[in-house]
Amino acid sequence: MNEITFFQRFESDIVAGRKTITLRDASESHFTPGQQLRVGRYEDDVYFCTIEVVSVTPVALDELTDEHARQENMTLPQLKEVIAEIYPGLNELYAIVFTLVSKA
Numbered sequence: 001m002n003e004i005t006f007f008q009r010f011e012s013d014i015v016a017g018r019k020t021i022t023l024r025d026a027s028e029s030h031f032t033p034g035q036q037l038r039v040g041r042y043e044d045d046v047y048f049c050t051i052e053v054v055s056v057t058p059v060a061l062d063e064l065t066d067e068h069a070r071q072e073n074m075t076l077p078q079l080k081e082v083i084a085e086i087y088p089g090l091n092e093l094y095a096i097v098f099t100l101v102s103k104a
């Protein structure tokens with residue numbers, strides 16, 4: 001069973017190590033450093049890799065920086081657009097930093 005999902009369009013960046021952070025709402029803020037998570041695609045829940053959680057840190061939408069965007073392999077305007085689509089109106093986010101452990 002997968003423990004976290006990502007939209008399919010981010011799969012290639014994650015398995016290539018280009019995306020090392022994800023911003024989630026409070027419902028996914030319970031992960032803990034050192035925890036290994038099976039990762040599936042949101043659209044079909046197909047497993048595609050395992051990641052290890054490095055840190056989980058609260059961050060407000062207006063505190064996002066170019067460094068967060070770099071870790072997402074996006075520009076800051078692109079990242080804010082993605083967040084607005086996924087979490088409209090939400091200001092309280094959690095930055096989950098992770099490393100790639102293995103690929104499917």
Ligand SMILES: CC(=O)Nc1ccn([C@H]2C[C@H](O)[C@@H](CO)O2)c(=O)n1
Binds near residue numbers: 010022042072086
């Ligand atoms: C169900 C759900 O929320 N799924 C998500 C949420 C976020 N992401 C990605 C999109 C961006 O790259 C970052 C920031 O939210 O995380 C996702 O792939 N799936």
